[in-house]
Amino acid sequence: MKYKKIFLFIAIAVYLSTLSGCVSEPEIKVVNFEELRPVFHQQNDVLYVVNFWATWCAPCVKEIPDFMEVNSEFSKSNNFKMVLVSLDDSDKLEEAVKPFIVDKKINDVDLYLLDDIKRMNEWIPAVDSAWSGSIPATLFIRNGKSLKFVSSAIEKDELRMIILELMQDNK
């Protein structure tokens, strides 16, 4: 009888641990611009779609489900990677950014929070010389070469067409 109880306890514990494994913490790297920069300089024929967003930015939040849908169409390709760079206040990582990532089922993307607020005037032009700093903004880059930069929201069909075209160019 006693063993039965212990067995039950272990079973529940194992069950709970797998559950928590399913809703594991999203991995978001908090970085400064130097630490983010390697993403822009990969020489691996991968098309990186780098989206700058924030949880407080309504048009960003609106377009992210579309980005996730398009990402699911391409994410199996070895030549494609979507990257989301949150510009949220780093103090909001736990209370706002992580819950958002879980809630919107954001997966198969690399996640960063760019915590480098005092040097905006340096890294914004380094991402794209035409960028005024408004978000959402999306950079399409491969082998260190910026292929396209869009500093406004992108509709789902438009995003898909841009990616298809850029993936085609590399064949």
Add this chain to the structure above:
Amino acid sequence: MKTFVKYFATLMIAIFAVSSAFAQGYKIGDEAIDFKLKNIDGKMISLSDYKDAKGFVVIFTCNHCPYAIAYEDRIIAIDKKYKAMGYPVIAINPNDPEVQPQDSFELMKERAKSKGFTFPYLIDEGQKIYPQYGAQRTPHVYILKRDGKKNIVKYIGAIDNNYKNANDADQKYVESALDALLKGQEPEVKSTVAIGCTIKTK
């Protein structure tokens, strides 16, 4: 026929000039257009109303944007300090309230009252003015210096380099530019970029 072609060509050039001016907005040294926009007290405000001003700190800002909110107290402080020296703040909300209801005229009045704005807070009804300036986000500052009847753009960009903590901002772009202009010099840093909210349009 020849005159027609000439007229047509002139027209096309004019259209091109206007559309490109709209698309790009002002650069440093350009003359900024005056406007007549409704203030939160219902009165219409123009730059030309300010007979004694040496220039203006025109700030495209709004109610809802977290960056705009973070800078409210600093905008009030800039107005208090520099209005007396001839550079008043003129705040303009460029957003379409139908797209961003928090930026409605009524809520602008409320926000200005609760924060104790010391400067006019105008609404860009019909969104005609911000594209001419080329404002792309909130908050977006244009410092103008009066030259006779003209207002010349001297600085475009952010207020300082730390939206989160005013005490830790070690580059106060707007104040440095104003201090230079007051000394009869050109601003050392003439334009900066910063993260901000997009201007809301249909």
